[in-house]
Amino acid sequence: MIGQKLLFSGLRTSASRWINRLNEGETFLTHVSFKKVTGIRIQFKIDSKYVLGNFYCINGRGQASFSSCSPKVCIVGSGPAGFYTAHHVIKARQDAEVDIYERLPVPFGLVRFGVAPDHPEVKNVINTFTQTAKHSRCNFYGNINVGKDVSVEELQQAYHAVVLSYGAEDNRKMGIPGEDLAGVYSAKDFVGWYNGLPSCQKLNPDLSCDTAVILGQGNVALDVARILLSPINILKKTDITQPALEALEKSQVRRVLIVGRRGPIQIACTIKELREMAKLPGTRPEMLAADFDGITEALKNVPRPRKRLTELLLKTALEVPNEEEQERRSKASRVWAFQFFRSPVEVLAIKYTGVKSNLKQLEFFHVSASVLTGELEDVPCGLIISSIGYKSTLIDPSVPFDSHKAIVPNINGRVQQVAGLYCSGWLKTGPTGVIATTMNNSFDTAKSLLDDMASGTVDLSASKAGFHSITGLLEKRGVKPVLFSDWEKIDSVETSKGEAIGKPREKILTVQEMLQVVHK
Amino acid sequence: MALVAALRRLSHASLGFYSWRAAAATPTFGAWITGQRSFTVGSQPLRSDKVTVHFINRDGDKITVKGSPGESLLDVVINEDLDIDGFGACEGTLACSTCHLIFEDDVFKKLGRITDEEMDMLDLAYGLTDTSRLGCQVCLSKSLDGLVAKVPESVADARQSQDG
Ligand SMILES: Cc1cc2nc3c(=O)[nH]c(=O)nc-3n(C[C@H](O)[C@H](O)[C@H](O)COP(=O)(O)OP(=O)(O)OC[C@H]3O[C@@H](n4cnc5c(N)ncnc54)[C@H](O)[C@@H]3O)c2cc1C
Numbered sequence: 001m002i003g004q005k006l007l008f009s010g011l012r013t014s015a016s017r018w019i020n021r022l023n024e025g026e027t028f029l030t031h032v033s034f035k036k037v038t039g040i041r042i043q044f045k046i047d048s049k050y051v052l053g054n055f056y057c058i059n060g061r062g063q064a065s066f067s068s069c070s071p072k073v074c075i076v077g078s079g080p081a082g083f084y085t086a087h088h089v090i091k092a093r094q095d096a097e098v099d100i101y102e103r104l105p106v107p108f109g110l111v112r113f114g115v116a117p118d119h120p121e122v123k124n125v126i127n128t129f130t131q132t133a134k135h136s137r138c139n140f141y142g143n144i145n146v147g148k149d150v151s152v153e154e155l156q157q158a159y160h161a162v163v164l165s166y167g168a169e170d171n172r173k174m175g176i177p178g179e180d181l182a183g184v185y186s187a188k189d190f191v192g193w194y195n196g197l198p199s200c201q202k203l204n205p206d207l208s209c210d211t212a213v214i215l216g217q218g219n220v221a222l223d224v225a226r227i228l229l230s231p232i233n234i235l236k237k238t239d240i241t242q243p244a245l246e247a248l249e250k251s252q253v254r255r256v257l258i259v260g261r262r263g264p265i266q267i268a269c270t271i272k273e274l275r276e277m278a279k280l281p282g283t284r285p286e287m288l289a290a291d292f293d294g295i296t297e298a299l300k301n302v303p304r305p306r307k308r309l310t311e312l313l314l315k316t317a318l319e320v321p322n323e324e325e326q327e328r329r330s331k332a333s334r335v336w337a338f339q340f341f342r343s344p345v346e347v348l349a350i351k352y353t354g355v356k357s358n359l360k361q362l363e364f365f366h367v368s369a370s371v372l373t374g375e376l377e378d379v380p381c382g383l384i385i386s387s388i389g390y391k392s393t394l395i396d397p398s399v400p401f402d403s404h405k406a407i408v409p410n411i412n413g414r415v416q417q418v419a420g421l422y423c424s425g426w427l428k429t430g431p432t433g434v435i436a437t438t439m440n441n442s443f444d445t446a447k448s449l450l451d452d453m454a455s456g457t458v459d460l461s462a463s464k465a466g467f468h469s470i471t472g473l474l475e476k477r478g479v480k481p482v483l484f485s486d487w488e489k490i491d492s493v494e495t496s497k498g499e500a501i502g503k504p505r506e507k508i509l510t511v512q513e514m515l516q517v518v519h520k
Numbered sequence: 521m522a523l524v525a526a527l528r529r530l531s532h533a534s535l536g537f538y539s540w541r542a543a544a545a546t547p548t549f550g551a552w553i554t555g556q557r558s559f560t561v562g563s564q565p566l567r568s569d570k571v572t573v574h575f576i577n578r579d580g581d582k583i584t585v586k587g588s589p590g591e592s593l594l595d596v597v598i599n600e601d602l603d604i605d606g607f608g609a610c611e612g613t614l615a616c617s618t619c620h621l622i623f624e625d626d627v628f629k630k631l632g633r634i635t636d637e638e639m640d641m642l643d644l645a646y647g648l649t650d651t652s653r654l655g656c657q658v659c660l661s662k663s664l665d666g667l668v669a670k671v672p673e674s675v676a677d678a679r680q681s682q683d684g
């Protein structure tokens with residue numbers, strides 16, 4: 001197979017040889033070692049039914065406990081989960097007031113900082129969120145870092161209920177030696193970089209190599225691959241940041257390998273994104289035929305979505321293309337490939353004299369059939385992006401947190417052992433699911449909260465001051481909240497900056513500059 | 521385009537159902553990828569041509585409204601300001617599957633061809649059935665008069681995998 005030759009020619013070697021040369025200074029080569037496994041399927045679905053028995057203490061006053069005072073609900077995080085939860089509560093209870101607290105001066109979470117710039121349609125959902133934010137019973141308070149500027153306990157005192165919807169801001173680690181070496185980035189940081197997340201603006205990824213390896217085969221991996229491979233004149237018309245655009249314009253990356261530890265039938269990306277890759281202008285696929293052995297037969301009994309996805313994968317990888325597609329592929333200057341059954345073992349920086357300093361290398365364990373032989377495969381590469389998932393963190397020690405699953409333990413959004421505390425979105429389920437999934441799980445949490453208000457589990461008998469009692473604390477701590485109308489100022493500066501250069505938006509890249517616009 | 525026309529007609533911003541104020545200006549930067557956008561194409565119909573549509577909402581409530589031939593079911597939901605939570609998040613651009621509707625067998629057969637792109641998004645929909653379609657891709661015609669479109673219930677466990 002062409003791809004194999006291309007990728008592996010003359011580069012087979014053992015891991016130890018490279019390890020021995022570590023830390024010798026001079027010119028470095030980076031490579032990752034992979035265990036090559038065949039026929040192994042690992043199930044990772046997190047068990048949702050995290051049942052730990054009953055923990056709700058129904059208030060002494062029982063059903064009669066709720067009174068006429070208006071429920072004040074605080075939501076932490078303004079991503080899809082925050083907004084969909086707010087929407088559901090406001091709509092269902094005409095007396096409820098909802099305040100959304102956000103760490104950044106700008107709202108919408110991953111819709112702004114995650115969703116790929118070349119997917120503007122997905123961001124239409126911002127119109128929906130904007131309507132919620134502008135509702136008379138909803139307030140947005142940005143630039144408030146919950147856990148630092150105000151504690152969850154303080155919020156619980158000020159509100160009848162608190163919903164944690166702060167998403168998943170960290171990334172999973174591969175847990176292999178060398179993953180922190182220069183030239184290895186997490187997809188979370190890389191995505192944050194091209195999407196203008198203030199904390200990622202110093203990333204400055206080195207794109208001067210020929211081959212990039214992306215570890216993981218989910219939709220985030222494909223987003224990253226598309227950004228690395230897309231013709232610049234396409235990206236130019238998106239809201240990708242200008243520094244990222246300039247770096248990508250100079251990028252030397254010509255080949256992107258998207259590497260997974262399981263097989264084609266278990267691939268994590270979805271079909272729309274795969275179809276996009278297959279049609280990506282200026283690129284052609286180049287896969288290893290051996291990875292697809294036996295797949296056609298295995299497909300017989302799988303459900304329709306998985307079947308269609310795998311069939312498209314097979315078609316893209318193996319089918320002889322029609323004339324038009326052949327011509328398209330022959331003109332392509334960039335190459336992408338999925339590689340399967342390869343589990344990363346090690347990233348190594350190796351001294352490599354006589355070669356351009358940016359040339360780096362990848363290595364695989366090589367396994368025949370389903371037996372682990374420990375053999376290694378090497379691929380030279382200069383950029384490694386680990387896209388194996390996001391991860392929620394604990395923002396306040398008073399909140400129960402399951403550090404193994406990296407979620408707040410909950411039943412239908414009710415945080416275990418803490419009455420009046422809820423969670424929704426990725427913090428509730430773990431970092432999987434599209435916006436529609438997040439929407440459903442947020443409605444579900446809102447429903448639990450509404451039920452608890454109706455039953456008196458959430459005590460509404462005493463009135464709560466809400467933001468009024470928080471604002472004093474913030475002032476004392478020197479924190480200036482950003483309102484939704486302030487965000488609209490930022491929004492209008494960004495859109496007019498974008499308009500001037502033919503982009504839908506040019507994002508402001510630092511919190512400081514955002515605040516300058518607000519306080520002007 | 522019917523959707524765009526619908527948007528222009530729309531001036532209110534009730535929270536019960538979101539209106540699509542900005543969609544008329546939505547650029548289609550993604551078009552280079554799918555090579556097609558899926559707004560509905562229709563003509564301004566005569567009043568008498570109205571098509572009756574029954575929606576069964578998540579709570580089982582039946583909502584009966586009228587739409588015009590050429591309009592999509594998403595257009596109808598917007599025009600009639602129907603209270604279906606979260607419906608049409610991507611505003612008819614085939615990027616969300618929140619407009620998922622379930623039809624009766626015989627109606628489903630009359631709905632016309634499903635494009636690969638619709639099928640791709642449909643495959644991600646909650647509670648997918650053999651007679652599921654995306655509301656933003658289904659256009660009304662006189663022959664569909666009286667159709668029943670069921671909004672699927674949202675599933676309590678959000679971690680529905682691709683394999684259902
Ligand atoms: C790279 C990427 C691309 C994606 N693309 C798509 C796509 O094209 N289509 C699709 O349907 N889905 C997409 N998704 C999935 C989608 O983004 C998620 O389903 C959704 O954003 C999860 O919502 P959330 O509100 O739980 O988290 P988030 O969107 O992450 O929102 C969390 C919010 O909480 C805030 N926050 C964090 N900490 C604090 C704190 N201490 N105090 C106050 N606020 C805080 C954050 O700043 C953020 O605004 C993508 C995801 C990623 C990672």
Ligand SMILES: NC(=O)c1ccc[n+]([C@@H]2O[C@H](COP(=O)([O-])OP(=O)(O)OC[C@H]3O[C@@H](n4cnc5c(N)ncnc54)[C@H](OP(=O)(O)O)[C@@H]3O)[C@@H](O)[C@H]2O)c1
Pocket residue numbers: 042044172173174215216217218219220221223260261262266267268269270273343344387388389390431432433434
């Ligand atoms: N366009 C879109 O709609 C869009 C865009 C971006 C993101 N999203 C959504 O956002 C969610 C998150 O996306 P994601 O790509 O971050 O996550 P994901 O879909 O869960 O994919 C994670 C990938 O990392 C692999 N992986 C995990 N741990 C690993 C390890 N230790 N070693 C090697 N590989 C490992 C997984 O392989 P295994 O399968 O073997 O575990 C999988 O290929 C998804 O639900 C996605 O659909 C949607």
Ligand code: FES
Pocket residue numbers: 594607608609610611612613614615616617618619641654655656657
């Ligand atoms: S409205 Fe998003 S797919 Fe139909």
